[in-house]
Amino acid sequence: MTEVAVIGVGMTRFGRYPETPVTETGRQAIVAALEDAGVRFADVQAAYVGAAGQGMTPATRVVGEVGLTGIPITTVENASASGSAAFREAYQMVASGECDVALAAGVGKMGRAMGALGADAEGAALLMAQGPLPPAGLFAMRARRRMHDLGTSIEHYAQVAVKNRRHASLNPYAQFQDEISIEEVQAARTVADPLTVLHCCPTGDGAAAAVLASRAVAERLGRSPMITVAACEMRSELYHGAGIPNGDITTLTARAAYERAGLGPEDIDLVQIHDAFSVEEIEYYESLGFAPEGEGEKLIAEGATEIGGRIPFSTDGGLLSRGHPIGPTGLAQVWETVQQLRGTASQRQVEGARVGLLHMIGAGGVCFCTVLKR
Amino acid sequence: MTEVAVIGVGMTRFGRYPETPVTETGRQAIVAALEDAGVRFADVQAAYVGAAGQGMTPATRVVGEVGLTGIPITTVENASASGSAAFREAYQMVASGECDVALAAGVGKMGRAMGALGADAEGAALLMAQGPLPPAGLFAMRARRRMHDLGTSIEHYAQVAVKNRRHASLNPYAQFQDEISIEEVQAARTVADPLTVLHCCPTGDGAAAAVLASRAVAERLGRSPMITVAACEMRSELYHGAGIPNGDITTLTARAAYERAGLGPEDIDLVQIHDAFSVEEIEYYESLGFAPEGEGEKLIAEGATEIGGRIPFSTDGGLLSRGHPIGPTGLAQVWETVQQLRGTASQRQVEGARVGLLHMIGAGGVCFCTVLKR
Numbered sequence: 001m002t003e004v005a006v007i008g009v010g011m012t013r014f015g016r017y018p019e020t021p022v023t024e025t026g027r028q029a030i031v032a033a034l035e036d037a038g039v040r041f042a043d044v045q046a047a048y049v050g051a052a053g054q055g056m057t058p059a060t061r062v063v064g065e066v067g068l069t070g071i072p073i074t075t076v077e078n079a080s081a082s083g084s085a086a087f088r089e090a091y092q093m094v095a096s097g098e099c100d101v102a103l104a105a106g107v108g109k110m111g112r113a114m115g116a117l118g119a120d121a122e123g124a125a126l127l128m129a130q131g132p133l134p135p136a137g138l139f140a141m142r143a144r145r146r147m148h149d150l151g152t153s154i155e156h157y158a159q160v161a162v163k164n165r166r167h168a169s170l171n172p173y174a175q176f177q178d179e180i181s182i183e184e185v186q187a188a189r190t191v192a193d194p195l196t197v198l199h200c201c202p203t204g205d206g207a208a209a210a211v212l213a214s215r216a217v218a219e220r221l222g223r224s225p226m227i228t229v230a231a232c233e234m235r236s237e238l239y240h241g242a243g244i245p246n247g248d249i250t251t252l253t254a255r256a257a258y259e260r261a262g263l264g265p266e267d268i269d270l271v272q273i274h275d276a277f278s279v280e281e282i283e284y285y286e287s288l289g290f291a292p293e294g295e296g297e298k299l300i301a302e303g304a305t306e307i308g309g310r311i312p313f314s315t316d317g318g319l320l321s322r323g324h325p326i327g328p329t330g331l332a333q334v335w336e337t338v339q340q341l342r343g344t345a346s347q348r349q350v351e352g353a354r355v356g357l358l359h360m361i362g363a364g365g366v367c368f369c370t371v372l373k374r
Numbered sequence: 375m376t377e378v379a380v381i382g383v384g385m386t387r388f389g390r391y392p393e394t395p396v397t398e399t400g401r402q403a404i405v406a407a408l409e410d411a412g413v414r415f416a417d418v419q420a421a422y423v424g425a426a427g428q429g430m431t432p433a434t435r436v437v438g439e440v441g442l443t444g445i446p447i448t449t450v451e452n453a454s455a456s457g458s459a460a461f462r463e464a465y466q467m468v469a470s471g472e473c474d475v476a477l478a479a480g481v482g483k484m485g486r487a488m489g490a491l492g493a494d495a496e497g498a499a500l501l502m503a504q505g506p507l508p509p510a511g512l513f514a515m516r517a518r519r520r521m522h523d524l525g526t527s528i529e530h531y532a533q534v535a536v537k538n539r540r541h542a543s544l545n546p547y548a549q550f551q552d553e554i555s556i557e558e559v560q561a562a563r564t565v566a567d568p569l570t571v572l573h574c575c576p577t578g579d580g581a582a583a584a585v586l587a588s589r590a591v592a593e594r595l596g597r598s599p600m601i602t603v604a605a606c607e608m609r610s611e612l613y614h615g616a617g618i619p620n621g622d623i624t625t626l627t628a629r630a631a632y633e634r635a636g637l638g639p640e641d642i643d644l645v646q647i648h649d650a651f652s653v654e655e656i657e658y659y660e661s662l663g664f665a666p667e668g669e670g671e672k673l674i675a676e677g678a679t680e681i682g683g684r685i686p687f688s689t690d691g692g693l694l695s696r697g698h699p700i701g702p703t704g705l706a707q708v709w710e711t712v713q714q715l716r717g718t719a720s721q722r723q724v725e726g727a728r729v730g731l732l733h734m735i736g737a738g739g740v741c742f743c744t745v746l747k748r
Binding site: 001052053056057059060061063064068069070071072073074075076077078079085088089092093095096097098234235236237238239249252362363364365366 | 375
């Protein structure tokens with residue numbers, strides 16, 4: 001396998017852009033990633049675009065805005081993890097030696113995605129199978145279960161939302177940048193008891209992109225620091241659960257990623273996760289190997305997962321505050337991790353960051369774990 | 375690169391199955407492909423499902439009906455070529471050595487796909503850009519252009535429809551199996567002048583699948599004859615055309631496939647193409663290298679592209695008569711080519727077939743050319 005480097009990243013600030021088509025947000029993110037990489041679009045040999053519910057062939061529509069060079073261009077979809085899937089396919093193309101330079105992009109416009117879900121009977125049935133208020137209802141039940149079993153308090157979950165918003169307040173690309181308090185989280189309107197709207201990620205629009213290249217090409221371009229992909233693993237669920245995978249699949253995928261990278265949790269300097277709901281983050285502290293089972297609460301209570309703490313999680317604000325337009329989210333994690341490993345994360349900088357873990361799950365029961373290192 | 379074999383294929387007869395979800399047609403095709411390959415689902419290490427307009431995460435919904443083994447499962451979409459894209463991704467995973475056994479499937483339910491297109495403003499705009507009656511309008515204009523430039527007659531096009539229906543009459547998996555005459559083609563209702571409905575492929579539902587494996591695994595399984603992938607190339611258009619790629623992109627992609635396979639048109643024994651409209655087939659005779667430019671009509675007039683002729687095209691009936699439910703179509707081409715190369719195509723058998731060429735295009739401007747050989 002060829003060693004693969006991430007040589008450029010780009011993204012739009014996530015938010016509400018009702019008048020802007022995904023072809024335009026996608027174009028902006030791709031152009032930014034190419035400029036960051038110091039390559040021309042003509043150097044790109046394959047492109048994958050992650051998108052869910054964005055109509056027919058978003059990949060060629062988006063990439064076609066940047067250039068027409070005859071390369072393979074394919075849309076990939078794994079629900080919330082569609083951007084992670086695009087990254088993984090581009091990674092495979094470079095790792096296999098099929099390409100020297102590949103592009104991964106993700107685009108999303110949530111109003112439309114939700115409309116497409118609603119218009120589709122099977123998609124709606126899938127969501128309905130997830131709980132009374134899918135997916136918030138499912139995660140509310142998971143919160144209640146843990147509160148019952150382990151004595152987790154709603155304030156623990158609220159602390160996650162507060163921390164991630166604090167991180168987002170330092171990130172000009174985050175959808176929400178105003179700090180919030182535990183009291184504000186708890187006083188917000190209830191979406192699915194015990195979760196208020198501030199325990200839930202927003203819907204939104206946006207795009208993100210990454211340029212991947214073989215280490216040889218990255219060296220020729222003089223990329224420094226060199227950021228390489230130590231692992232890019234994907235797994236799907238082993239049982240018919242509630243439609244959204246839980247900690248078990250995270251455990252499975254993280255184990256595969258650690259094994260492939262030859263690293264363990266003790267080697268990781270920062271983590272980006274699928275914190276679509278506050279309850280998830282505390283579960284993943286454990287399933288990613290950063291806390292013993294049943295002791296995840298300690299990490300948030302002690303501030304260990306804040307920037308400056310022992311193992312910062314969601315340094316860009318996470319899905320909860322940076323935003324989660326579905327298609328681009330996994331690539332926004334790549335964007336943030338690359339900034340951190342380059343030491344260009346400004347006020348969000350994790351001192352001495354050398355290894356980042358990225359975790360994303362998608363409805364249908366899939367999980368991606370990627371390790372980037374400098 | 376690891377040499378890749380196609381060790382099993384399965385498909386449902388294409389047609390109208392309004393009461394059958396794609397999870398069920400998909401399951402049937404995958405189970406048939408696994409049985410044909412002589413492997414269990416537990417042996418499959420990665421799965422790709424091609425689908426367009428089938429709601430969120432069709433890949434995990436379809437593959438989840440067969441088993442839950444934790445493998446990577448991703449949906450890919452390239453409009454009409456979505457099944458070809460699934461095949462290509464599965465091929466890459468085996469060719470790169472990442473997997474020993476990979477599954478490619480495609481599913482489609484056209485009513486829904488068309489509904490999704492209509493519900494999506496950008497998708498509708500894309501189609502509208504293709505002509506007054508997209509996509510039939512576009513191909514009607516291409517037919518008119520060629521008739522004006524080269525003196526092609528509408529009867530030449532009708533002969534394509536008649537030939538492909540004759541092939542379909544020998545294929546129990548074809549959507550339409552009743553032979554038709556040139557007079558019937560011309561007397562049918564007009565869709566986009568000069569094309570009647572019998573010059574156009576039907577909409578429909580169905581699924582198809584293929585199991586790919588490394589040559590080493592295929593040998594261990596005792597697969598005989600051994601059918602391998604000599605090339606699996608994809609290209610996208612080099613200019614903003616009318617949305618559906620024309621002969622130029624076919625020329626480009628075929629050239630790449632011939633080069634990769636180390637073969638030329640003279641080595642090909644049979645061809646499956648994207649004959650969504652009769653006008654296409656005569657163009658592709660030329661752009662795939664089987665007739666000089668402007669002389670494609672001679673092949674259909676002389677019967678060269680019938681089973682028994684010099685270079686049979688669309689031996690299973692093609693999109694025109696075997697059917698074209700979008701997602702599975704590219705994999706139906708694999709199914710047919712494998713039958714032919716194995717010598718199990720019954721009344722459709724092309725004597726001594728050793729090398730098959732598969733061609734598929736997709737809206738958005740993409741083309742796939744694959745070469746399978748025994």
